[in-house]
Amino acid sequence: MKHSLQASSDAAPQPVPLRRQRDYRLLLSARAVTETGAEVSRLAVPLTAAVLLGASPTQMGLLTAATSLPYLLVGLQAGALADRLRRHRPVMVACDLVAAVAMTTIPVAWITGTLTVPWLIAMAFVVGTCSVIFRAVNFPHLATVVHESQRTEALAGFQSAFAVASVSGPGLAGVLVQLITAPFAILVDALSFLLSALLIRRVAAPETHTPAPPRGMWTEIREGLGTVLRHPVLRALCGSGTTINFFGGVYMALFVIYALNVLDLPGGLVGAITACFGIGGLLGAAVVPRLTRRFGENRVLVCATLLFPVDYAVAALAGGPAWRSLLLMSTTAVTSGMAIVAFSVCMGAITLRETPTELRGRVNATMSFTTQGVLTLGSLAGGLLGELLGLRPVLWISAAGVLTTLVWIGLSPLRHSSSASTR
Structure with a gap:
């Protein structure tokens, strides 16, 4: 299906409904799978740290903080980077792939007997950093995929994906932890990042963003x-x-x-x-x-x-x-x-x-x-x-x-x- 949101003519045709737009469906599916995977890790990672590795309260606090700390450390720089880019999708795909690799190292380290709480904290920080960069470039990217009149509906669709994950994700996480143990349940999150990268890679909309001229990061x-x-x-x-x-x-x-x-x-x-x-x-x-x-x-x-x-x-x-x-x-x-x-x-x-x-x-x-x-x-x-x-x-x-x-x-x-x- 060709991208439907081309420049409007004098007749200003109505845009195709979002549910019929292949590119938007791909983005929405990518968001849905990553949000579900995140819900699994939200339970499995702390359980791995507390139950299997005997993490202290201080270590648990650091583990929790590691996911949000990148907002403070690289959030503003990520925004400047997003405005400099002509194409955003390659960065989004790269962020998903790096996050997938980071989460995969956790069960691998558990199998080899080398998993530690500091490693969990480090991987949580890596995934958090990928999330910050992804969200920074995804925001302007959405404007190139979705018609201006449909952006509210598109954002609502993304919120619905988050809501579905918040309802179903904890139950899925509990089942997976019981069946395959917490470290291997984390593989679901790694697979969700990989699937998201594949879905975003298939988006066909031309990226029309005009990059801002670099004038120094600060x-x-x-x-x-x-x-x-x-x-x-x-x-x-x-x-x-x-x-x-x-x-x-x-x-x-x-x-x-x-x-x-x-x-x-x-x-x-x-x-x-x-x-x-x-x-x-x-x-x-x-x-x-x-x-x-x-x-x-x-x-x-x-x-x-x-x-x-x-x-x-x-x-x-x-x-x-x-x-x-x-x-x-x-x-x-x-x-x-x-x-x-x-x-x-x-x-x-x-x-x-x-x-x-x-x-x-x-x-x-x-x-x-x-x-x-x-x-x-x-x-x-x-x-x-x-x-x-x-x-x-x-x-x-x-x-x-x-x-x-x-x-x-x-x-x-x-x-x-x-x-x-x-x-």
Whole structure:
């Protein structure tokens, strides 16, 4: 099938529906398999470290941090690189292949008796770095594959792949760990990276990106940072995403221990609540394209923001019989999952809309640097506040804190329903 999104003529024909576009289906399939593989490794790698290698709490903390640390170390540079490139797909394929090799070394080292916790940490860092670079170049690449009018729907499709993986992945991981042990379950993640590389390699859309002229890495990084800081919409999006993720990190640092020790919920029910979040994500991905077509990305994003404190407040209020806590928290987890997906999809679509083509890689990298990097700070703050104030008060702090996202939006053009570019 030939790529359907050619330059429009004076007649401006309607683009072919995404579900019928071969290139988009390939990208979506690649995202689906890698997200599923990541869910398997999210369980199998810590189990390998803790159960088979006897990792200490400090080593487990380093292992967790190794996956997100690349956002802080190379996130901004990856964005500058993405804007310099004329072709993005070769870099995406290379990132997948390097990640596949890194994950394959873990079961190989286990077989040969040479696997250590430092090696797991190193491989987690390598895969995390590949993920950061992949996401940096994938953002501007999407604009060459998907028509401008379909980007919100395309981003929603990617979010649905993540939601499906978050629902089905943990169960698959548990089965694989039981059947073939944790180190060999990691091979599934390696195979998912390899399959993703093969799928992306088959994308046929011509890459029309015009590379930005190199002017020095730090000069280009400053341009990306400056664009986000000066642009009222991008600044508000970045501030909102950072606020949401910081207080989300605070909440998630304490959620499991709060559910187990304060609400006395069995571990299985805690897992069910988490699965409800993924179900909400699926529902959100299904309805967001329709909502944005009717109301616009700005209005949908604002409405999603209003829902964020609900999940935290209900958790803080929960108590009494386990069935009641489960019912309330499962319901709000579905709502929260829908809100997160709606916000993420609209944030991506608005960022594409508002960012000059030659700066998309750097702007996206700046967004990722702040919104993903702050998760570590939120988790550390959550643990510290939980020790000082107790668990339930910190949930209330999270609810109040995430509500301040409305300040970022209220002081920006995002408060208006219009989706017209403010550039």
